[in-house]
Amino acid sequence: MLLLALLPAEGCANRVIKARRMPARYQAAQVTNAKVADLSRLSMSTTPSSLIEPEDVVDVTISSGLEEAGRITPTPVRVDNNGIATIALIGEVPLAGLEPFQAEQRVADAAVQRGLYRAPQVTVTMRKKAVNRVTVVGAVKEQGTKELPRGQSTLLAALMAAGSLDEKAGTIIEIRRHATPPLQQLTQSDEPDNNFVESENDDIQLTSAVEPAGRSRPRRFANPQPQPRAQRPATETFTVDLATLDGTSDNDVTLQDGDVVRVETRDPTPISVIGLVKKPGQYEMPVGQPVHLLDAIALAGERSNPWADKIYITRHVTGENEPVVIETSVAEAQHNNESNLRLSPGDVVSVEQTPRTVIHNIFTNIVRFSVVAGQSIPLF
Numbered sequence: 001m002l003l004l005a006l007l008p009a010e011g012c013a014n015r016v017i018k019a020r021r022m023p024a025r026y027q028a029a030q031v032t033n034a035k036v037a038d039l040s041r042l043s044m045s046t047t048p049s050s051l052i053e054p055e056d057v058v059d060v061t062i063s064s065g066l067e068e069a070g071r072i073t074p075t076p077v078r079v080d081n082n083g084i085a086t087i088a089l090i091g092e093v094p095l096a097g098l099e100p101f102q103a104e105q106r107v108a109d110a111a112v113q114r115g116l117y118r119a120p121q122v123t124v125t126m127r128k129k130a131v132n133r134v135t136v137v138g139a140v141k142e143q144g145t146k147e148l149p150r151g152q153s154t155l156l157a158a159l160m161a162a163g164s165l166d167e168k169a170g171t172i173i174e175i176r177r178h179a180t181p182p183l184q185q186l187t188q189s190d191e192p193d194n195n196f197v198e199s200e201n202d203d204i205q206l207t208s209a210v211e212p213a214g215r216s217r218p219r220r221f222a223n224p225q226p227q228p229r230a231q232r233p234a235t236e237t238f239t240v241d242l243a244t245l246d247g248t249s250d251n252d253v254t255l256q257d258g259d260v261v262r263v264e265t266r267d268p269t270p271i272s273v274i275g276l277v278k279k280p281g282q283y284e285m286p287v288g289q290p291v292h293l294l295d296a297i298a299l300a301g302e303r304s305n306p307w308a309d310k311i312y313i314t315r316h317v318t319g320e321n322e323p324v325v326i327e328t329s330v331a332e333a334q335h336n337n338e339s340n341l342r343l344s345p346g347d348v349v350s351v352e353q354t355p356r357t358v359i360h361n362i363f364t365n366i367v368r369f370s371v372v373a374g375q376s377i378p379l380f
Contacts, residue, residue, distance in 0.1 A: 056130050155175070268284075271347045
């Protein structure tokens with residue numbers, strides 16, 4: 001009777017839900033790990049680095065073969081945005097998309113067709129590749145602005161240039177792009193004298209050194225008309241989820257000059273383990289790795305009472321004012337995956353006191369007292 005009187009009544013928490021009958025909206029979200037994301041899926045058909053592209057600078061040498069050795073020097077030529085190079089004497093020649101040896105043949109053909117050379121010797125070499133400057137921030141090992149060859153400015157190239165993802169990287173990547181600002185509109189004047197007006201006001205007047213015949217009144221500048229402000233360039237933002245890439249061409253991500261790439265940084269709220277465990281406290285939620293109920297108990301050094309079985313998990317759910325309490329047990333978790341719940345950041349796992357754990361503690365203390373009392377204590 002004494003033992004029964006000592007047993008505490010088991011309390012019931014509000015909104016307690018059994019683990020096996022828990023609605024889907026209370027379940028922990030699936031965890032995606034950026035480290036296991038196959039970055040090679042970002043690979044796409046890029047331009048080979050040897051091809052000539054717009055904004056590249058190439059050295060062009062043209063000779064008839066009769067010049068003295070060493071007297072011919074290469075001329076640097078920039079390929080414009082349309083892929084056309086303007087070469088002295090020859091004029092415009094489209095070079096974008098060609099290998100240097102193909103560009104040599106095209107320049108030679110143009111020189112012959114335009115009657116400048118009969119059999120020119122042409123050499124085209126790459127002097128400077130055009131680059132895109134892309135800023136990479138967030139969960140990468142080396143943040144900063146990276147220069148990428150324009151024909152190979154891909155998301156994968158930017159991540160590799162930044163030393164790849166770090167240990168706290170998520171799978172969401174945000175790309176911010178600035179549009180080209182519109183040109184500022186300027187007012188136009190049809191007649192040259194429109195900048196001057198006749199005025200009889202004496203303030204801020206300008207007179208010419210020689211007055212025109214028949215004109216005696218001074219002239220002054222007209223009040224400047226307000227100019228329209230140049231609009232700020234629009235910003236476009238879109239996201240890429242590494243976990244959803246499947247390697248198809250639809251996932252090709254080409255970056256432009258000035259793009260900002262931000263890799264999601266995840267720092268999950270720690271989980272707490274309290275109650276009948278050997279090391280109660282808070283434990284970091286690893287990024288990109290799921291943590292289940294039995295994992296949390298193991299982190300806390302296992303149960304301090306072998307009869308402790310009942311578990312309450314307190315969870316805050318987005319959109320809910322009050323936390324939900326989920327009931328399960330160690331025995332169920334060991335035999336059923338549904339009961340070995342996947343935990344969410346911020347969960348509180350409580351290993352509960354029950355009548356069985358109280359009885360176990362009482363008998364343990366009695367046995368311990370009996371052993372101590374039965375020992376012989378020397379007088380001297």
